[in-house]
Amino acid sequence: MHSQSNSLPFSPLQDQDASPMTAEISHELRTPLTSIRGALGLLLSGKIAPQTAQGQQLLKIAADNADRLLRLTTTLEDDRKTASNLLSHNALKRLRLENDLFTAWKNRDFEVFYQPIVSTQAHHIRGFETLIRWQHPSQGFVSPAVFIPIAEQTHLIHDIGLWVFEQACEQLQIWQQQFPRESPLMLSVNLSPLQLLHPAFVEEFISRFERYPFAPGSLCVEITESTVIENPVAIATLQALKTAGLKIYLDDFGTGYSCLARLHQFPVDVLKIDRLFVCQQQWGMIQGILQLALSLGLDVVTEGVETDDDVAQMQRLNCPFFQGYWFSRPLPASEATQLLMK
Structure with missing residues (x-):
């Protein structure tokens, strides 16, 4: 596969002078995505079979982080003030769609x-x-x-x-x-x-x-x-x-x-x-x-x-x-x- 990147295809921060809270939330958004990509990347490479104990652990990591990301993005959508300071509506929608795409691929949906x-x-x-x-x-x-x-x-x-x-x-x-x-x-x-x-x-x-x-x-x-x-x-x-x-x-x-x-x-x-x-x-x-x-x-x-x-x-x-x-x-x-x- 292509080499993995720890950065999202868009920047969730709207400016370079982000507050500590904004930076922390941005980090919270990036971390589960990085974990999901890493876990699925190893499985999709064929180096680790999904049915092995290690493969099952990687699937659990991906699933847990997907759930974590979903909870966070849902919270941001409910907290309009925080979300508007951190993410544009399109960026938040894109972030959730990216997460859903990984899930869809895992399930062959x-x-x-x-x-x-x-x-x-x-x-x-x-x-x-x-x-x-x-x-x-x-x-x-x-x-x-x-x-x-x-x-x-x-x-x-x-x-x-x-x-x-x-x-x-x-x-x-x-x-x-x-x-x-x-x-x-x-x-x-x-x-x-x-x-x-x-x-x-x-x-x-x-x-x-x-x-x-x-x-x-x-x-x-x-x-x-x-x-x-x-x-x-x-x-x-x-x-x-x-x-x-x-x-x-x-x-x-x-x-x-x-x-x-x-x-x-x-x-x-x-x-x-x-x-x-x-x-x-x-x-x-x-x-x-x-x-x-x-x-x-x-x-x-x-x-x-x-x-x-x-x-x-x-x-x-x-x-x-x-x-x-x-x-x-x-x-x-x-x-x-x-x-x-x-």
Whole structure:
């Protein structure tokens, strides 16, 4: 795992001239988080098995400190005067969410959903994008846009990412056995930039991948443009994954980081055109990207297709594949299976 840090991803103190009481409470907030991270870090590293006496003691340390942190943050929320001097509302909310994320990971309170990628002309399911979901016990659905950055900053992203990848591998194997095809069903998994920089990532990822007898080229990883721009380590990691047999999707293509002159240097198989182009009806831009992809021998998926007109435009432009709510929202595995049966 990444080296652990004793500091929070935000500073709970609002200024440098904090009172002794404020400094003490700040310390009380940091201490349980440090203990939780340390205990879970040892367990997640695989060096200590949870079922051993030492593992059980580490779990107790994590649980006790989680309870301590929850009591403290609840007290601060009730004591508005103290809380307002110490934490902003957003910072306090973030602190509790971070604590809840550690608990959710310990309990595996996540679920993997799948959104279809379909052929534009026939509307046949070509594959699925794998998406993680977290249903918080009191807050309900927490957007990945909220909890994934926290997972990255607390170094949980590597372990959560590997878990999602394993879930995807198991599901793809089930589907390929249940629904044999001339063109095998494909599945893509999103990667965080921090995963690509983890020293053990390639070995751990490929070792899991090689356990499953997938059809060649049917398991894919998705990365954003910003991941590979000016990042030789990430590019080398992706090349290793491609050599091992995975396909590479370049996600959110066309938004901000496009480096068209260097695109041919990246180990990419598929461009995913960002949903913004569809939302803004920039059909000319989409046509340009399609032509670029054709010249480079790349496949294309357009995201964010939600209306009949969007679909008609995809057909007019001869975009091979699309993804979006017009065909289906992201689904749990059971509902995605029902969709494949139709």
